[in-house]
Amino acid sequence: MSVNIQNAGQVITAYISGEIDHHTARNxxxxxxxxxxxxxxxxxVLDFSDVTFMDSSGIGLVMGRYRILSKFGAELAIIGxxxxxxxxxxxxxxxxxxxxxxxx
Amino acid sequence: xxxxxxxTITLPxxxxxxxxxxxxxxxFVLQLDPTLDELSDIKTAVSEAVTNCIVHAYKDYIxxxxxxxxxxxxxxxxxxxxxxxxxxxxxxEAMEPLYTTGGEDRAGLGFxxxxxxxxxxxxxxxxxxxxxxxxxxxxxxRAGKNATL
Numbered sequence: 001m002s003v004n005i006q007n008a009g010q011v012i013t014a015y016i017s018g019e020i021d022h023h024t025a026r027n028x029x030x031x032x033x034x035x036x037x038x039x040x041x042x043x044x045v046l047d048f049s050d051v052t053f054m055d056s057s058g059i060g061l062v063m064g065r066y067r068i069l070s071k072f073g074a075e076l077a078i079i080g081x082x083x084x085x086x087x088x089x090x091x092x093x094x095x096x097x098x099x100x101x102x103x104x
Numbered sequence: 105x106x107x108x109x110x111x112t113i114t115l116p117x118x119x120x121x122x123x124x125x126x127x128x129x130x131x132f133v134l135q136l137d138p139t140l141d142e143l144s145d146i147k148t149a150v151s152e153a154v155t156n157c158i159v160h161a162y163k164d165y166i167x168x169x170x171x172x173x174x175x176x177x178x179x180x181x182x183x184x185x186x187x188x189x190x191x192x193x194x195x196x197e198a199m200e201p202l203y204t205t206g207g208e209d210r211a212g213l214g215f216x217x218x219x220x221x222x223x224x225x226x227x228x229x230x231x232x233x234x235x236x237x238x239x240x241x242x243x244x245x246r247a248g249k250n251a252t253l
Contacts, residue, residue, distance in 0.1 A: 022155040023119035029209065053126075053144075055151040059211035084144040091201075091220060092213055 003031045010042040017050035020058040029061055033068065042074050046098075049080030058085070059092040066097045075099070106177040108253050109135065115169045117162040117187070125154045125171055132173050133181050136243040137251040145221035146181070146241060152214040153185040153237045159206050161189025161235055175253060180223075180242040188234040195227050 204212030
């Protein structure tokens with residue numbers, strides 16, 4: 001698992017790769033939160049293109065970031081989720097919290 | 105229904121074993137030549153059950169997680185994940201979507217995922233004795249299938 005975070009002014013993009021579960025989520029969360037708290041973007045993009053597995057810990061990750069962003073009116077977008085990851089995200093109704101764009 | 109193959113493993117409730125547990129079950133299920141979607145469903149459900157043992161059953165200490173999987177003659181697989189931890193006071197409540205006692209970074213969707221990704225889910229729990237989750241999924245029979253059993 002790794003996270004590569006790119007900051008382009010008001011937009012922060014977190015490129016997550018590998019597997020998201022309870023074991024790996026903590027590290028992903030800490031890296032993203034550090035960047036978000038420091039820069040207070042208007043949009044956080046979570047790029048799931050290279051995520052190979054995700055369980056409901058990934059939903060917790062998304063919902064937790066949504067709560068943080070809401071505090072200062074920022075938005076959340078999720079891109080590149082595979083059909084299997086999308087299936088997990090949809091269980092939680094994530095499409096109501098974040099803009100979703102699957103893999104092309 | 106005849107049992108065709110079975111394995112049992114015991115793992116300490118360390119979070120790095122979540123990945124190992126789902127990999128070992130999915131390797132076993134490969135004998136039924138599942139689709140990638142079926143395999144992903146099983147991996148996700150196993151990951152949820154094992155995470156529950158780590159986060160809830162053995163919240164403050166390391167305990168043992170007992171995992172067994174069994175393949176049956178109707179092309180189904182049954183996975184049993186058992187702990188001897190604290191137990192769930194109210195199973196029906198714990199199974200409600202979004203219910204969690206795990207803090208704000210847990211979604212409370214573990215059982216919802218297991219229920220939705222497997223064909224059948226049974227949860228048996230006794231306070232102070234532990235919890236057993238039994239899940240079953242039938243693997244599709246496809247033309248030109250390459251099952252090894």
